[in-house]
Amino acid sequence: MTTPLLQVQGLSKHFPVGGRGLLGKPRAWLEAVSEVSFNLERGQSLGLVGESGCGKSTTARTIIGLHPSTAGSVKLDGAELTGLSRKAWLPHRRRMQMIFQDPYGSLDPRQTVASILAEPLAIHGLAKPRERKLRALALLDAVGLNPRHVNRYPHEFSGGQRQRIGIARALALEPDILICDEPVSALDVSIQAQIINLLKDLQDRFELAYLFIAHDLAVVRHLCDEVCVMYLGRIVERASRTDLFEAPQHPYTRALLSAVPLADPELEAQRRRIVLEGDVPSPTNPPTGCAFHPRCADRERVPGGKCSSERPKLEPREGERVNACHLERAANEAS
Amino acid sequence: MGIVLDVRDLAVRFDTHGGSLRAVDGVSFRLKAGETLGLVGESGSGKSVTNLALLGLIPSPPGAIESGTVMFDGRDLLKLPTSELRKLRGNRISMIFQDPMTSLNPLLTVGRQLGEVLEVHQGMSRREASKRAAKGLGDVGIPAPEERLEAYPHELSGGMRQRVMIAMALLCDPEVLIADEPTTALDVTIQAQILELLADLQQRRGTAIIMITHDLGVVAGMADRVNVMYAGRVVESAPVRPLFRSPAHPYTRALLASIPRLAASTDEDLAAIPGSPPDLADLPPGCAFGPRCTRVRDECRAAAPPLVELDGDAARRAACIDSDVLHTESPSSAEGPR
Numbered sequence: 001m002t003t004p005l006l007q008v009q010g011l012s013k014h015f016p017v018g019g020r021g022l023l024g025k026p027r028a029w030l031e032a033v034s035e036v037s038f039n040l041e042r043g044q045s046l047g048l049v050g051e052s053g054c055g056k057s058t059t060a061r062t063i064i065g066l067h068p069s070t071a072g073s074v075k076l077d078g079a080e081l082t083g084l085s086r087k088a089w090l091p092h093r094r095r096m097q098m099i100f101q102d103p104y105g106s107l108d109p110r111q112t113v114a115s116i117l118a119e120p121l122a123i124h125g126l127a128k129p130r131e132r133k134l135r136a137l138a139l140l141d142a143v144g145l146n147p148r149h150v151n152r153y154p155h156e157f158s159g160g161q162r163q164r165i166g167i168a169r170a171l172a173l174e175p176d177i178l179i180c181d182e183p184v185s186a187l188d189v190s191i192q193a194q195i196i197n198l199l200k201d202l203q204d205r206f207e208l209a210y211l212f213i214a215h216d217l218a219v220v221r222h223l224c225d226e227v228c229v230m231y232l233g234r235i236v237e238r239a240s241r242t243d244l245f246e247a248p249q250h251p252y253t254r255a256l257l258s259a260v261p262l263a264d265p266e267l268e269a270q271r272r273r274i275v276l277e278g279d280v281p282s283p284t285n286p287p288t289g290c291a292f293h294p295r296c297a298d299r300e301r302v303p304g305g306k307c308s309s310e311r312p313k314l315e316p317r318e319g320e321r322v323n324a325c326h327l328e329r330a331a332n333e334a335s
Numbered sequence: 336m337g338i339v340l341d342v343r344d345l346a347v348r349f350d351t352h353g354g355s356l357r358a359v360d361g362v363s364f365r366l367k368a369g370e371t372l373g374l375v376g377e378s379g380s381g382k383s384v385t386n387l388a389l390l391g392l393i394p395s396p397p398g399a400i401e402s403g404t405v406m407f408d409g410r411d412l413l414k415l416p417t418s419e420l421r422k423l424r425g426n427r428i429s430m431i432f433q434d435p436m437t438s439l440n441p442l443l444t445v446g447r448q449l450g451e452v453l454e455v456h457q458g459m460s461r462r463e464a465s466k467r468a469a470k471g472l473g474d475v476g477i478p479a480p481e482e483r484l485e486a487y488p489h490e491l492s493g494g495m496r497q498r499v500m501i502a503m504a505l506l507c508d509p510e511v512l513i514a515d516e517p518t519t520a521l522d523v524t525i526q527a528q529i530l531e532l533l534a535d536l537q538q539r540r541g542t543a544i545i546m547i548t549h550d551l552g553v554v555a556g557m558a559d560r561v562n563v564m565y566a567g568r569v570v571e572s573a574p575v576r577p578l579f580r581s582p583a584h585p586y587t588r589a590l591l592a593s594i595p596r597l598a599a600s601t602d603e604d605l606a607a608i609p610g611s612p613p614d615l616a617d618l619p620p621g622c623a624f625g626p627r628c629t630r631v632r633d634e635c636r637a638a639a640p641p642l643v644e645l646d647g648d649a650a651r652r653a654a655c656i657d658s659d660v661l662h663t664e665s666p667s668s669a670e671g672p673r
Contacts, residue, residue, distance in 0.1 A: 051522035158611045188377040189549055190627075193593035193607035200604065215523070222595035222605070242600050259527035260597055261552030265575045267598065268556040275531055276524045279492045 003078040004039035005209055006063075006096075006177055011036045011072035013055075013062045017284055030284045032058040034233045035072070037314075038226075042176065043203065045210040047224035047241070049217060049256070051280055055233040056213045060179045063211070064096055065089050076177075094124050097170035101182035103162035107154040113140070113165055114150045120172045139168040142205075144198060160191035164198065171202065179211045184219060196223060217260050221245050229253045232283055232291040235314060239321035250323045251298045290326070302326045339510050339543050340366040340389070340428075345403035347381075347388050350396060356615040357401070358384040360567040363642075366511065369541040373558030373575065375548060377612050381567040382547045386513045388413075390428065391420045407511070426456040429504035433516040435496035439488040445472070445499055446484030452506050471502040475532055494525035501532065508540060515547045530557060551594060555579060563587045566613050566623035569642055571658075573651040583645055583653040583662035586624045622655070630657055 013033040016026030033055040040046050048056040062069050065081065074081045076092055084092070100106040107116060117139050118132035127135055137147040143164040154162055163183065170178055180199070184192040196219060202208060214220050220227055220241075227244045229237045229252065237250035248254045255274040262268050276295045281287055293299045293307040306326050314324040317332050347359040359381040366372050376382040387393050389405050389412060405412040407428065412420065424430075432438045440448055449468035453459045459467065465484060472480035475498045488496055497517065504512055514533065518526035534557065537544055546557055554561055554575065561578050563571040563586065571584040582588040592606040610627040613619060619626050621636040628635070634656055642654040645662055655661065 051524060160611055188612060189551070190377055190590060190593060190608040191611060193595075193605035194609075196595065197604045197607050216595075217523075218595040218597040221597060221600060245597070245600065255524060257597070259523040261526075261530070261550065261556045262597060263551035263555050263579070263591065263594055264598075265555040265579050268552075273527055273531070275527050279494055279525065280522070 005042045005077060006040040006211075007073075007075040007078075008039070008063060009037050009073045009075070011059065011062060011074060012070045013058050013067055014070045028284055031233050031286065032283060033062060036235055038228055038235070038238065040177065040209050040211060042209055043207040044226070045203070045212055045224040047220040047227040048211065048213045048230060049215065049220055049227060050230035051215065053280055053283060054230040055283075056230050057181055059230070060098070060181055060211060060213055064098055064179055065093065090124070094173045095175050096177045096179065097173060097175040098179045098181065099166050099170050099183045101186050103159055103166055103186065106166055107162060109154055112151050112153055116154075116165065116169055117172055120169060124173060126173070135172065139172055142171065142202070143168045159187055160194060163187060163195055167198065167202070171206070174206070175208070177209045177211065179213075181213045182215070185214065185216060192219070199223065217257065229256065232281065232286055234291065234324070236292065236325070237321070237323040239319075243319060243321055249317065249321070249328050250325050251296050251327070252292045290324070298327050302330070337368050338365045339368050339407065341406040342389065343404045343406075345385065345388060345405065346401040347384050347393060347398060348401050349398050351616065354616040358567055358615060359388060362569055364562055364569065364572065366543050366545060368510070368543055369537070370559045371537065371544040371546055371557055373546050373548065373554035373561040374564060375551065375554055375561060376564035377549060379566070379612055379615060380564040382564050383515055385564075386430070386515060386545060386547060389513070390424055390430065391415070391417065422456070425452055425504070426507045427509050428511045428513070429507070429509040430513040430515065431497075431500050431504050431517045433519050435493065435500045436488065438500060439496060441488055443487075444484065445486050445488065445491075449484075449499075449503050449506060452503055456507050467506070471506050472499070474505070474536070475502045476528075477502070493521055494528060497521060497529055498532070501529070501536075505536060505540070505542070509542060511545070512542050513545045513547070516549070517546075518553065519548070519550070533557070551591065566615060566618060568623070568639070568654065570624065570655070571653045572642065577651060581662045583651060583658040584655045585628045585630055585657070585661065588661065589627075
């Protein structure tokens with residue numbers, strides 16, 4: 001078997017909260033991400049979905065080294081990335097770039113587009129100053145912007161165009177992996193499709209792998225090959241997009257999918273919605289057992305109160321999929 | 336059903352540094368008792384400004400109402416003095432905003448904020464008001480409402496805060512509820528709770544709702560009728576099912592074709608709309624959607640087409656010279672798979 005491009009194994013990120021106690025130990029830990037594992041292959045897209053606070057952004061930021069990890073391993077082409085010094089990180093970072101949600105906040109308003117696009121090349125010492133300008137022009141062309149606008153400032157562009165600049169900047173270093181954190185959710189509806197098409201087109205042209213974080217599940221279905229559903233810092237289900245969207249197994253995935261309003265009044269009138277009770281619990285004080293059990297409509301179907309006492313393991317099920325649910329485990333064993 | 340709100344030819348102008356612009360340009364609609372009217376559009380389409388204008392909440396300067404009437408209970412809201420409007424706002428016409436954190440006062444307990452509404456509008460005593468406020472919180476599904484009266488907004492989750500906003504908006508049993516992106520800041524499972532709650536309350540009380548949103552899914556599930564807005568104008572108005580089944584304006588049609596669908600896996604490109612929404616201070620001549628429209632012709636650039644009834648369908652209106660053709664052909668045959 002070949003080595004996966006990106007291999008995440010048991011990754012955890014816990015933040016100290018509530019100040020420090022008498023002996024300098026943190027009073028409490030916020031378990032933002034726990035034991036997250038997945039592989040990402042060249043040219044493939046993996047979606048990370050879940051509600052706010054589920055740890056999807058923290059997972060991405062820990063992978064790319066913006067947060068030091070608490071435990072686990074992240075391998076890029078087999079090379080371990082966790083625990084590396086800043087300097088040792090630099091050559092790897094070139095291969096993994098990030099696109100952010102807010103095209104207004106993630107570009108320096110005082111830099112021209114030319115300088116925004118040349119900066120990563122300069123930091124990595126990749127091209128001579130003269131060549132950098134040419135690279136910038138080619139990048140603008142690749143993301144569908146007019147190369148003649150290379151000397152303009154970010155405020156002279158619309159939101160959609162700014163997101164294109166952010167994508168061009170991420171592409172400047174010819175990365176293998178793009179981490180996209182809600183890349184279209186701040187854009188107007190009529191602009192979103194343009195950016196989604198652009199991302200797909202770039203993926204085909206440059207064989208990019210995407211780690212795609214979004215709360216809009218329709219966008220994820222459109223763009224991703226495989227999807228991980230996260231709840232309170234853990235992956236609860238992972239499956240191919242067709243399996244996940246057509247036959248969701250984990251009760252949380254099912255509730256999440258049924259909660260998404262469909263842009264079709266006739267389908268909306270027919271469907272039966274699973275409305276979850278209550279809110280997502282606090283990650284500083286997660287429920288015992290399965291973190292989802294207080295909101296789960298199926299917990300009564302598992303005998304012996306197992307859902308509140310024992311955390312279900314993420315286990316393989318029939319087909320190429322995994323999930324963490326006592327009920328699914330029983331169903332899988334019975335079949 | 337009776338008409339509770341009748342908006343005619345509303346126009347709102349803003350004088351900005353970039354020049355004078357018309358944020359709302361000749362908007363007319365009627366709201367019937369007990370119905371939900373969806374107002375769909377992108378940023379800058381005028382959907383929020385329309386509703387701020389109804390309530391006399393346009394800051395002046397830079398804003399000014401240029402024309403129009405808003406009839407409610409036999410009176411024109413645009414001509415009412417502020418003191419009279421205050422008696423209506425939060426009482427007979429209420430509003431819920433997108434962000435409950437900024438629309439609740441962080442220094443007052445939930446009980447005080449709700450109680451104040453009842454003291455002002457219904458002249459209740461503090462004790463009566465507090466009792467009624469607890470009932471209001473219970474009605475929107477907040478557990479242990481008496482205890483929650485003592486809570487400050489920051490102690491509640493986003494979904495709970497939005498429930499408090501809804502409870503506050505409904506305290507005086509309004510005839511009209513204006514909900515401006517009420518679930519946009521919330522997660523989908525919480526959004527489902529809030530939308531279900533609104534639908535349920537509406538059914539029990541017969542409140543008419545104006546639902547402002549950019550989310551076509553929310554509209555599909557909630558609205559009875561929909562007005563689609565673009566660059567300050569209503570470009571299409573129709574009952575919800577016909578609108579989604581056979582959109583009669585190229586913008587509506589393009590918008591529906593451009594969104595990814597949850598119900599199908601496809602590797603085909605989305606049918607993106609080229610360009611971006613226009614700058615209101617610098618609108619193209621004629622139809623504002625013209626520069627992005629696949630059917631644009633010289634006539635479109637000559638004058639903006641008026642919103643007119645479709646041939647043989649009095650319930651539907653659209654502002655496009657091709658509307659009668661568009662609504663009879665199915666969008667799937669013209670625009671590829673939905």
